[in-house]
Each structure stands twice: as structure tokens, then as C-alpha cells.
Amino acid sequence: DGGITQSPKYLFRKEGQNVTLSCEQNLNHDAMYWYRQDPGQGLRLIYYSQIVNDFQKGDIAEGYSVSREKKESFPLTVTSAQKNPTAFYLCASSNRDSGYEQYFGPGTRLTVT
Amino acid sequence: GQNIDQPTEMTATEGAIVQINCTYQTSGFNGLFWYQQHAGEAPTFLSYNVLDGLEEKGRFSSFLSRSKGYSYLLLKELQMKDSASYLCAVARSNDYKLSFGAGTTVTVRA
Numbered sequence: 001d002g003g004i005t006q007s008p009k010y011l012f013r014k015e016g017q018n019v020t021l022s023c024e025q026n027l028n029h030d031a032m033y034w035y036r037q038d039p040g041q042g043l044r045l046i047y048y049s050q051i052v053n054d055f056q057k058g059d060i061a062e063g064y065s066v067s068r069e070k071k072e073s074f075p076l077t078v079t080s081a082q083k084n085p086t087a088f089y090l091c092a093s094s095n096r097d098s099g100y101e102q103y104f105g106p107g108t109r110l111t112v113t
Numbered sequence: 114g115q116n117i118d119q120p121t122e123m124t125a126t127e128g129a130i131v132q133i134n135c136t137y138q139t140s141g142f143n144g145l146f147w148y149q150q151h152a153g154e155a156p157t158f159l160s161y162n163v164l165d166g167l168e169e170k171g172r173f174s175s176f177l178s179r180s181k182g183y184s185y186l187l188l189k190e191l192q193m194k195d196s197a198s199y200l201c202a203v204a205r206s207n208d209y210k211l212s213f214g215a216g217t218t219v220t221v222r223a
Binding site for chain 1: 117121143144146153154155156157158161200202204208209210211213214215216
């Protein structure tokens with residue numbers, strides 16, 4: 001089955017620690033995205049990548065970093081510089097051939113205490 | 114930039130109809146999406162409009178007017194499982210990115 005996987009579903013970390021969220025897709029999509037969602041708010045774009053070895057900052061990139069070494073993988077690191085890291089993180093992918101529709105992974109809920 | 118507005122909450126009775134409006138202002142336009150998101154889950158695709166008019170898909174329909182910067186999602190014969198957040202998202206014409214509204218939480222009551 002083609003799709004996007006994110007792991008783990010729930011993640012707990014202590015303040016001051018970096019944490020990496022995984023995102024893998026087997027849809028052969030060129031573009032991948034990371035969003036953050038807070039209660040009562042829409043999706044805000046953190047980083048996106050349109051092609052391997054290239055990525056751009058979204059609207060709220062501060063305190064986050066990404067890499068795109070493989071087409072199918074787009075991990076997100078939440079660094080200790082991110083002031084409010086507790087949130088629901090969603091990864092998505094899309095392809096020009098499928099229009100602009102984005103396919104989402106199940107999400108990772110990160111709690112930092 | 115993007116400015117996408119939709120109501121925060123709506124409540125309706127099982128079997129009724131609800132219309133969720135979305136207005137947008139955008140530099141460049143390449144279509145408007147509606148997604149459904151149940152609490153704690155990923156958004157799932159409902160509809161895509163790029164031309165003016167109404168697209169019907171079962172109990173759900175979506176309408177677009179590009180000149181007015183306006184869309185609506187119509188949910189008919191509401192069921193309890195339709196209780197969810199509905200996200201309006203606009204695609205710009207020059208890249209792959211979508212800009213999302215804050216979402217409308219629909220509560221269906223028996």
C-alpha cells in the first residue's frame with residue numbers, strides 16, 4: 001500500500017533536548033512538507049522540499065531543521081531553540097502529476113516538559 | 114500573501130444540511146481544496162475546485178467563485194461521523210505550497 005508514515009505517534013521529551021521526527025513516503029512524490037498544528041489553529045508550514053537535496057523555509061521555520069537526502073524521506077528536527085515545541089506535527093507529500101493535492105501522514109504529537 | 118477566512122465553529126442536527134464558507138485573498142491562484150480532519154488524525158482530501166462552479170461528490174459538494182474569492186463546502190444528510198474540522202486550503206500558481214485556513218469545527222447533534 002502506498003502512503004506516508006510518521007513515527008512515533010506520541011513523543012515525549014524534556015526541555016532542552018533536540019528531537020527528530022521521521023517521515024517516509026512510498027508514493028514517489030517529489031515534494032514533501034512539514035506542518036505544525038496547535039489547538040484551534042490551522043496548519044502552519046514549517047519547511048518544504050520540492051526536490052532531493054533542496055528545501056525551503058516555510059512560515060515558522062525558526063527552531064526547526066530538516067534534511068532531504070532521499071526522495072522518500074524528510075525528517076524534521078525540533079531543536080532546543082524552538083520556544084514552544086509541544087504541538088501536533090504533520091508531514092505531507094505531493095506531486096505535480098496529481099495536481100496540488102497533498103497527502104498527509106498520521107501525525108506525531110510531541111510533548112515537551 | 115495569503116488571507117483565508119472560515120468560521121470557527123458550526124453546529125447542526127443529524128440529517129440536516131450545513132454550509133461552510135471560505136473567503137480568500139491570494140497572490141496567484143491554482144485551485145482550492147477542502148480537507149476533513151477528525152480530532153488527532155491526519156487531514157483527508159474531500160474536494161478540489163479550480164474552475165468556477167459546483168462540484169458534487171455524494172453527500173458533499175464544493176463551490177468556487179474566483180472573481181469573489183469565495184468557496185463553500187456543503188454537507189448534506191449530516192451523520193454523526195461528519196463531526197470534524199473542515200479545512201479550506203488555497204494553492205498558489207507558482208509553487209507546490211498550500212495555504213490553510215484555521216478550520217471550521219462542525220458538531221453534529223442527534
